[in-house]
Amino acid sequence: MSQTDVLAGLAEILEEVAGVDPADVTPEKTFIDDLDVDSLSMVEVVVAAEEKFGVKIPDDDVKTLKTVGDAVSYIQRAGVAA
Amino acid sequence: MIRTPRRVVVTGLGATTPLGGDVASTWEGLLAGRSGVRRLTEDWIETVPVHIAAPLAVEPPLGRVEARKLDRTQQMALVASREAWADAGTPEVDPLRLMVCVGSGIGGVLTLLSQYDVLKEQGSRKVTPHVVPMLMPNGPAATVGLAFGAKGGVRAPVSACASGTEAIALAYELIKFGRADVAIAGGTEAAIHPLPIAGFAQMQALSKRQDDPTLASRPFDKARDGFVLGEGAGVLVLEAEEHAKARGARILGYLAGAGISSDAYHVAAPEPNGAGAARAVQEALETGDLTPADVAHVNAHATSTPAGDLAESKALHLALGSAAGSAVVTATKSMTGHLLGAAGAVEAVATVLAMRERIVPATRNLDALDDEIELDVVRIDNRNIKAGAALSNSFGFGGHDVCLAFTPE
Numbered sequence: 422m423s424q425t426d427v428l429a430g431l432a433e434i435l436e437e438v439a440g441v442d443p444a445d446v447t448p449e450k451t452f453i454d455d456l457d458v459d460s461l462s463m464v465e466v467v468v469a470a471e472e473k474f475g476v477k478i479p480d481d482d483v484k485t486l487k488t489v490g491d492a493v494s495y496i497q498r499a500g501v502a503a
Numbered sequence: 504m505i506r507t508p509r510r511v512v513v514t515g516l517g518a519t520t521p522l523g524g525d526v527a528s529t530w531e532g533l534l535a536g537r538s539g540v541r542r543l544t545e546d547w548i549e550t551v552p553v554h555i556a557a558p559l560a561v562e563p564p565l566g567r568v569e570a571r572k573l574d575r576t577q578q579m580a581l582v583a584s585r586e587a588w589a590d591a592g593t594p595e596v597d598p599l600r601l602m603v604c605v606g607s608g609i610g611g612v613l614t615l616l617s618q619y620d621v622l623k624e625q626g627s628r629k630v631t632p633h634v635v636p637m638l639m640p641n642g643p644a645a646t647v648g649l650a651f652g653a654k655g656g657v658r659a660p661v662s663a664c665a666s667g668t669e670a671i672a673l674a675y676e677l678i679k680f681g682r683a684d685v686a687i688a689g690g691t692e693a694a695i696h697p698l699p700i701a702g703f704a705q706m707q708a709l710s711k712r713q714d715d716p717t718l719a720s721r722p723f724d725k726a727r728d729g730f731v732l733g734e735g736a737g738v739l740v741l742e743a744e745e746h747a748k749a750r751g752a753r754i755l756g757y758l759a760g761a762g763i764s765s766d767a768y769h770v771a772a773p774e775p776n777g778a779g780a781a782r783a784v785q786e787a788l789e790t791g792d793l794t795p796a797d798v799a800h801v802n803a804h805a806t807s808t809p810a811g812d813l814a815e816s817k818a819l820h821l822a823l824g825s826a827a828g829s830a831v832v833t834a835t836k837s838m839t840g841h842l843l844g845a846a847g848a849v850e851a852v853a854t855v856l857a858m859r860e861r862i863v864p865a866t867r868n869l870d871a872l873d874d875e876i877e878l879d880v881v882r883i884d885n886r887n888i889k890a891g892a893a894l895s896n897s898f899g900f901g902g903h904d905v906c907l908a909f910t911p912e
Contacts, residue, residue, distance in 0.1 A: 440568030462572075464632035471628075 422474065422500055427493045434469040438462055448490030456489075476500055506681035512747045513755045513909070515591025515740030516852045517583035517689075521733050521839050524561025525586055529849070530856050532560075533835055533864040534885055538717035540731050540840050543695070551700045553709045555716040557733030557840030558695055572633045573646060574611035575693035579736035579845075580643035581650055584687050588651065591740035592752055594685055602655040602683035603648040604674040605738070606666030606690045608844030608899065610640030613696055643691045643736075644670075655683040661844075663899030664806070666690050667737060668847030672761035672905055674741050684746040689738035689848035700732060706771060708808060720841070721868035722805035722834030723812050723880050730806040733840025737848030739855070756855050759892065759910040760791025766902030773811050773898060777818025780804075780896065783904035784822035787894060791908040795826035798908075799891025800863055802854040803880075804898045805834035806841045815896065816876040818904075831888050832880045833857070837867035847897030851907055858893035858909055862886070 432446035439458045452458040458466060467478050470492070476499035478486075486492045518525065521539025522532030532539070539557040548554050563570065563578040570578055584605075588594075614637040621629050636642055641659035648657035656677070660669040667690015674688035703709045710729035712719040720731040739758075747754055764786065766779035774780070788794065801819065805812050812834075820827045835853050836842075842849055857863045862885050869882040895907045 438568075438571075440566070461632040461636075468628060 422497065424493055424497065427474065427496050428489070430473050431470065431489060431492060434466055434473065438465045438469060446489055448488065448493060450489050451487050452489070470496060474500055508679050509681065510744040511675050511678045511758045512742050512744050513739050513758055513855055514742045514747050514752045515587040516755065516855060517585065517587030517590060517738040518736065518849050518852050519559060519561065519563065519579050519582045520735040520842070520849055521557035521560055526852055528560070530853065533838055533853060534862070536838065536865055536867050538838055538867060539733065540716040540720060542716050547697045551697045552704050553700055553711070554713055555719055555731060556695045557731055559734055572637070574614040574637040574642055576607050576611055576691045577637065577643045577646040579693060580605050580647055580689070580691035580738070583689060583691070583736040583738040584647045584650065587687065587738040587740045594740070594742070594750060594752065596685045598652045598654040600655050600684040601651065601653040602674065602677060602686045603644050603651070603653045603657045604660065604670040604686055604688040605644040605647050606660040606662070606670035606844055607640055607643055608661070608663045608666050608692055609694050609699065611638035611642055612694050612699060614638045616696055616698055647687055651687060653687065662903035663901050664841070664843050664846055665897040665899035665903040665905045666844035668851065668895065668897035668905040668907060669763060669903065671739055671741070671758070671848060671851055671907055672763055675758050675761045678741055678743050684743045686741045687738060688741050689736065690845040691736035692843040692845040693734045694843060695732060695734050703732065710807060718868055720807050720837050722803065722807045722837050722866060723872055723876050724869050725871045725873050727807045727809060727812065729808055730836065731840040733842045735839070735842045735845050735849055737845055737852045739851055756858055757910045757912065758907060760787040760789065760793060760908035762786025762790065762906045764904045766904065768902055770902070771900045773814035775810070775814055777814045777821055779902060780815060780818035780898055780904040781821035783906040784818060784894065784896065787906035787908040791892070791910065793892050793908055793910070795823040797892045798823060798826060798830045798894055799888050800854070800857055800893040801830045801832045802850045802857070802893070802895040803832050803834045804896040806836055811898070813873065813875055816878050819878060828877065828879060830879065831863050831886055832878045833863045834866045834880065835864060837869065847895060847905065851895050854893045854895040855909055858911055861888050861890060863888055
């Protein structure tokens with residue numbers, strides 16, 4: 422799946438879960454500080470992303486996903502591995 | 504920290520109830536004698552023996568993202584608190600001196616049960632990470648505390664159907680003795696779900712009248728046969744008198760006294776002679792420097808159960824003596840249904856308004872007063888009352904008895 426597609430999919434999830442404006446969802450943004458997605462809502466984002474992209478994101482790996490770009494790369498890699 | 508006791512005033516009111524989405528529409532509904540009880544149409548309704556309840560008149564007007572992290576009790580507490588805060592003139596207060604006391608009888612039971620369904624049907628990974636903050640009984644108090652930046656303590660009394668009233672009583676004590684200057688205090692409940700309905704029905708606590716839902720809640724009436732489950736929230740802004748006056752706030756009345764007692768009789772049945780409830784009423788009068796003759800109005804707990812309403816009548820006679828017959832009594836649950844942990848908070852709102860406007864809403868469905876109940880219960884037409892103290896009673900499973908005593912000045 423292309424970077425653009427993953428980014429757009431994540432933006433949809435972030436809007437649904439946390440009310441984030443899709444225009445704000447760009448790779449350099451951090452989830453917590455820039456997009457105001459707290460740690461509980463981040464779990465919702467991850468679960469929704471697993472479903473949407475057909476990947477597994479273990480809890481320990483979630484901690485490494487600081488920015489939208491981190492998540493996009495992770496999902497792209499996990500998708501290839503699957 | 505012992506200080507000279509301070510007087511406590513009411514400066515704001517908020518509510519969302521089966522009669523309306525705010526205080527004005529709820530009060531208008533009470534004065535018009537409207538019933539908030541209706542037949543439920545949920546798909547589970549045939550699984551339970553009782554098919555009526557009193558749902559909110561207006562769904563909580565919150566944004567989708569805000570609402571999805573909050574249990575319905577929290578949503579309703581937030582709506583009522585925002586109204587009360589605005590009604591109080593959005594007080595300027597030191598956050599360290601602002602306290603929240605919001606109680607609930609059952610807590611986030613809708614979240615608990617719906618998420619258990621998710622767990623069973625879809626597995627643990629699909630359980631929302633918000634489930635614990637949503638189901639915990641202190642959740643509504645915490646939601647309100649966060650929304651208003653209260654750093655002076657967030658408390659959540661749990662005493663079944665006395666929870667909201669106990670929250671107000673607790674806030675009264677803490678302001679009176681100097682622990683806070685302003686409190687957002689009240690109760691909230693959202694439990695219209697087959698499990699609580701089945702449970703209350705198994706206790707024989709619910710009305711079995713299914714013909715006309717609006718006739719089922721009939722406190723003090725000869726033909727009463729149980730309560731009608733309702734949902735909603737009520738909130739008062741309480742304030743130290745000196746604090747309210749310093750900011751030029753409009754004072755709606757005084758919370759002069761509050762009494763809290765317990766029956767130690769039975770976990771669910773009221774003490775038949777009303778002794779425990781009478782002690783709460785007496786304590787409310789004593790802490791408010793009031794005598795029974797000062798009492799112009801009583802908003803009774805009166806849920807419409809045969810035993811409870813009778814015990815309350817006895818309690819009022821025990822506590823007020825010969826003055827019991829001169830207090831003008833109403834049972835607003837005849838219109839709102841029984842809002843459990845929110846009931847007393849919504850009734851406190853109604854009590855303040857009745858005292859302030861000197862009009863008591865008539866008890867709906869009171870066709871024939873029970874022969875054993877010797878009280879002046881207002882029926883058919885609303886009643887104008889003299890200026891005076893107004894009491895609001897709440898009792899809860901567990902033997903909790905709480906009474907608030909408001910005065911106009």
